[in-house]
Amino acid sequence: MEEADAAAVSRALSGDRDAFRVLVERHSRNVFRLAFRMTGNEQDAEDVVQVTFMRAWRSLASFGSQAGFGTWLHRIAANYSLDIIRQRKRRDGKREVSYPDGADILESIPGDAPGPERLAHSKRLRLAVRAAMEELTAQERTAFVLRHFEGLSIEEIGANLGTGTNATKHSIFRAVQKLRRALEPVAGVAR
Amino acid sequence: MNHLSEEQLVWHYYGEAVDGAEEHLDSCRECREELRRLQMVLNAVSAAGEAERGPDYGAEVWSRLRLTGHPGRRSRFSWRWLSWRKPVILAPLLAGLVAAAFFVGQRYPARDQGPTPASAQANVRERILLVAVGDHLDRSQTVLAELSHASPEGAKFDISYEQKAAGDLLDANRLYRQTAQRTGDAAVADILDDLERVLVEIANGPATVTPEHLEALQRRIHDQGLLFKVRVMGTQVKQRGRIHDAPENTKSL
Numbered sequence: 001m002e003e004a005d006a007a008a009v010s011r012a013l014s015g016d017r018d019a020f021r022v023l024v025e026r027h028s029r030n031v032f033r034l035a036f037r038m039t040g041n042e043q044d045a046e047d048v049v050q051v052t053f054m055r056a057w058r059s060l061a062s063f064g065s066q067a068g069f070g071t072w073l074h075r076i077a078a079n080y081s082l083d084i085i086r087q088r089k090r091r092d093g094k095r096e097v098s099y100p101d102g103a104d105i106l107e108s109i110p111g112d113a114p115g116p117e118r119l120a121h122s123k124r125l126r127l128a129v130r131a132a133m134e135e136l137t138a139q140e141r142t143a144f145v146l147r148h149f150e151g152l153s154i155e156e157i158g159a160n161l162g163t164g165t166n167a168t169k170h171s172i173f174r175a176v177q178k179l180r181r182a183l184e185p186v187a188g189v190a191r
Numbered sequence: 192m193n194h195l196s197e198e199q200l201v202w203h204y205y206g207e208a209v210d211g212a213e214e215h216l217d218s219c220r221e222c223r224e225e226l227r228r229l230q231m232v233l234n235a236v237s238a239a240g241e242a243e244r245g246p247d248y249g250a251e252v253w254s255r256l257r258l259t260g261h262p263g264r265r266s267r268f269s270w271r272w273l274s275w276r277k278p279v280i281l282a283p284l285l286a287g288l289v290a291a292a293f294f295v296g297q298r299y300p301a302r303d304q305g306p307t308p309a310s311a312q313a314n315v316r317e318r319i320l321l322v323a324v325g326d327h328l329d330r331s332q333t334v335l336a337e338l339s340h341a342s343p344e345g346a347k348f349d350i351s352y353e354q355k356a357a358g359d360l361l362d363a364n365r366l367y368r369q370t371a372q373r374t375g376d377a378a379v380a381d382i383l384d385d386l387e388r389v390l391v392e393i394a395n396g397p398a399t400v401t402p403e404h405l406e407a408l409q410r411r412i413h414d415q416g417l418l419f420k421v422r423v424m425g426t427q428v429k430q431r432g433r434i435h436d437a438p439e440n441t442k443s444l
Binding site: 025036086122177 | 197201228229231232233235239241246255336337339340409
């Protein structure tokens, strides 16, 4: 994949737009997935995809093939998602996390409960996860998504965020701590 | 016995080397239980955080981008639509298209006469127009999105690219707004009117702005819900364009 990407980048740099189309078609779904995980919102994720490829095109000449095109794209997408999250937090201010009604009751519902109960549980859990993710700082959220979903190393995440190893690890750990505190009652984790 | 800390359990979960963790977990039921609880929460996060797009998504994204010029040369970048740089060329072309669609739509509005050649032709023209407006809204959306979420790192922020794009979009926007007003499509006209005010502000403002200026611009876009409105209207207009594929559906803009 990376060799094919490098060849396509090389052709795109010489003005071959079809080569860039191949890259867009190959990576769009992954960029969307990352953007959705980071922003938690489909429309914002769509914006991230558009702007990511626009920025990638503009700065393709500065792409260093040592990182891999997908990684490079993810970095652009993660940075832009980070901007969106920061903007959103600045606009909305600090909000209270509002868990779905009856979160405690969910503890009594087993994870493999059948039918409507299971569906209701999944839905409430999804809402609770979204609310809990919203409570993370932009840096915590980015670091967590890049580690938990994208499987990036601490060093790669630090490079994305411009933070050192300790700060990066701290962000991930803080994110996990906050998620645990918020979600354990909803996920039916008995203590 | 010292139990594993929460942080050690987290790094163990993520496969980072934690000295003695494996051995400790083998012999400590309490820590195994703590790890199980951590796994349950993080597995729930994994299951809840997904949204997928279909296999054609990449092609859809590409159709909205439409790049021209050479990559990495900012001044020469533009979308295919925006590559019609001179309003002097752009305006008559658009006006011709809009006027033809408007005229034919007025002249042959009958929906019950079946797909006569004239109505079919009108249908095609109107579909082209709807597709063009949909594309215009897509491009406007991208400019608004980029400005809306920009975070200036220094004392000044360069928006010259967005300014150029806004200037080019403005010419098309005026024509589409006037057409929508003439044909009585108030919803489209209102959105284009709101959009035009912001495009004017971007196009005629400084190419390098202060963080305060940018924030004011962002507040304006956000307070009006403009990005959301443009996005929704873009989707609706494109859907209408697709409906026009059916010969019995003939609507004006």
